[in-house]
Amino acid sequence: MIRVAAVGDVHVDKDVVGRYRPALDQLSEVADALLIAGDLTRHGTVDEARCFTQEFGGLGVPVVVVLGNHDHQSDQQDAVAEVITDAGITVLEGTSTVLELNGHRLGVAGVKGFGGGFAGACASNFGEQEMKAFVNTTEVIAERLQSALQEADCDALVALTHYAPVPETLNGEPLEIYPFLGCYQLGRAIDSAPTMLALHGHAHHGSERGRTPGGVPVRNVAHPVIKQAYNVYQLLSAETAADLVGV
Amino acid sequence: MTNQLDLEAEIQRLLTEHASTAEQGITVQRRENMLILGGEVESAQRRDEICRQISAHFPDVEITCDIGITRAQAPTDVEEIS
Numbered sequence: 001m002i003r004v005a006a007v008g009d010v011h012v013d014k015d016v017v018g019r020y021r022p023a024l025d026q027l028s029e030v031a032d033a034l035l036i037a038g039d040l041t042r043h044g045t046v047d048e049a050r051c052f053t054q055e056f057g058g059l060g061v062p063v064v065v066v067l068g069n070h071d072h073q074s075d076q077q078d079a080v081a082e083v084i085t086d087a088g089i090t091v092l093e094g095t096s097t098v099l100e101l102n103g104h105r106l107g108v109a110g111v112k113g114f115g116g117g118f119a120g121a122c123a124s125n126f127g128e129q130e131m132k133a134f135v136n137t138t139e140v141i142a143e144r145l146q147s148a149l150q151e152a153d154c155d156a157l158v159a160l161t162h163y164a165p166v167p168e169t170l171n172g173e174p175l176e177i178y179p180f181l182g183c184y185q186l187g188r189a190i191d192s193a194p195t196m197l198a199l200h201g202h203a204h205h206g207s208e209r210g211r212t213p214g215g216v217p218v219r220n221v222a223h224p225v226i227k228q229a230y231n232v233y234q235l236l237s238a239e240t241a242a243d244l245v246g247v
Numbered sequence: 248m249t250n251q252l253d254l255e256a257e258i259q260r261l262l263t264e265h266a267s268t269a270e271q272g273i274t275v276q277r278r279e280n281m282l283i284l285g286g287e288v289e290s291a292q293r294r295d296e297i298c299r300q301i302s303a304h305f306p307d308v309e310i311t312c313d314i315g316i317t318r319a320q321a322p323t324d325v326e327e328i329s
Contacts, residue, residue, distance in 0.1 A: 003325065015290040023321035030325070042269045070269065197328050204272030204286065217328055224272060224287040224317050232325040 001237030002101050002156055003030065005061075007230040008037030008201020009222040011070060012052040020055055023229030028060040031232050032101040037201035037221050038068025038112060038162025041080065049080040053087035062099050064090045066110040068162035068202060092160060094144030096152040104236055107154030109193075111145040113163030113200070114138045116183030123179060142185035149193035156235045159190045159198040159216075168210025169220035170203050187212040196235055254308070258282070261304055267296050273314065281309040287317040 005027055010020065027034060036056065041048035044067075056063055071080055081091045090097050092110030099106045116123045116138035125135040149159060164170055164182030173181060181203050190198045191214030198212065201222040208225055210218040221231055255275045262270045270293065274285040284301075288294050294314045301310055 011289050015292045019289065019319045023319060026321045030322070043266065073269065205274070219326075223289075223319075227318050228322050229319045230322060232322055234325050234327045237327075 002104050002106050002235045003032050004106070004158065004197075004233045004235060005031035005034045005230040006037065006199045006219070006221040006233065007034075007223055007226065008162065008199070008220075009039040009068065009204060009224065010036065010052070010056075011039055011042050011223075012055050013042045013048050014051055017051050017055050020229050024056065024059055027230065031061060031230075033062045033064065033099055033106065033108075034059060034230065035108060035158065035160050035199055036063065036065040037160055037199050038066045039070040039201060040065060040067065040084070041071050042073075044071040044073040044076055044080055046076060046079050046083055049083040053084055053089065057087045057089065062090065062101075063088075064092060064097060064099075064108050064110070064160065066092050066160050066162055067112050069112070072112075092148070094141070094148055096148040098152060098154050104156060105154040106235070107152030107157045108160055109145060109148035109152050109157070110160035111141050111148070111186075113145070113161040113165070113186050114141050114183060115163060115180045116185065117179035118167045118182070118184045121178065122184060138183050138185055142183065142189045145186060146189035146192050149189060149195060152193075156196050157194055158235075159186075159195050161186055161198070161200045162202050164200050164203055164206070164218075164220065165190050165198055166210045166212055166218050169200065169206050169208065169218055171207040172205045173203050181206070187214075187218075190214070190216050190218075197233060254305070255282070258301055258305070261300060262297055265300055268293070268300055270297060273297060278311075281311050283311045283313055285313050287315045289317060291316055 040052045096109035165186035198218045204224040262268045272286045276283045
C-alpha cells in the first residue's frame with residue numbers, strides 16, 4: 001500500500017506561512033509522500049519560494065512538486081526551482097522520480113503543462129506565428145510528460161501537472177476559459193503509459209474528479225477545490241488505512 | 248469612462264495583474280446596483296486587498312465581498328484509487 005497526499009495552488013507568501021503547518025505536521029501519519037500540483041507561490045519570486053520551503057519542508061516524507069503559471073510570473077522560475085530543490089524537495093519538469101515506499105516503487109512524472117483546449121474546441125498549429133508558438137509549447141510539454149511517464153520504472157505511476165489533462169475536472173469554470181486551463185495533449189500523454197492516477201491544479205472553480213479517455217482517474221487537487229490542506233489517495237492496496245475513513 | 252460591459256473584464260485583469268493581488272480565481276457577478284465578488288483566497292489580508300484595490304480603481308462601483316478563506320485543516324478520509 002502507498003498513500004499519497006496531494007494539493008495544488010497553495011500560493012505561499014509571508015501571509016500564508018504557518019496556515020498549513022498544523023495539518024502538515026500530521027501528514028507523515030496518514031501519507032507516505034506529498035505531491036504538489038504547482039502554483040507554489042504567488043508571483044514566483046525567490047523570497048516566496050523560501051516561504052514555500054519553510055511551510056512545506058521538513059515533513060518527514062518525500063515532497064515532489066511541479067511549478068505552476070504563478071511560479072513563472074517573475075521570470076525567476078529557475079531560481080525558484082533551485083531554492084526548492086536545495087530544501088530537499090524534488091521539482092519535476094519533463095522528468096520523473098521513483099520513490100521507494102513501503103516496499104513499493106512509486107513513480108511520479110511531472111510537467112507544468114499548458115493550455116490549448118480539448119477535443120472539439122482546441123487551438124491548432126496554424127496561422128500566426130504567435131498561435132503556432134502557443135500550440136507548439138503545448139505539444140512540446142506534453143511530449144516531455146509522455147517520455148517521463150514511459151521511462152519511470154515503478155510499481156505505481158502518478159502523473160503530476162499544474163494544467164488540466166481533461167475537461168471533466170474543469171466543470172464549474174467558465175467554458176470560455178477552458179483553453180487557458182488545460183489541453184487534451186496532456187491526457188493523451190497520460191494514457192500512453194500505465195498511469196494509475198493523474199493529479200492537477202490550476203482550476204480553482206473546477207471539479208474534483210474525472211477520467212482520461214483511456215480511463216485513468218484524474219483528480220483536481222487545487223486547494224480551493226479540495227477545501228482542506230491536502231487529500232490522501234491510496235494506491236496498490238484493497239485495504240484502507242486504519243486511521244482514516246475510506247470514501 | 249468604463250462601460251458596464253468592460254467593467255467586469257477590467258476588474259478581473261486588475262486582480263490578476265496587480266502585484267498586490269495576483270488572483271486569477273475571483274469571480275465578478277453583476278447585480279442591479281452592485282458587483283458581487285466570489286471565490287476563495289489564502290488569507291484575510293488577500294481578501295481585504297482585493298476589495299481595497301477595486302475601491303481605489305473604481306470608486307463609483309459598489310461592491311459586495313463574498314470571498315472566502317480556503318480552509319486548511321487536515322483530511323479525515325482517504326480515497327482508494329483502483
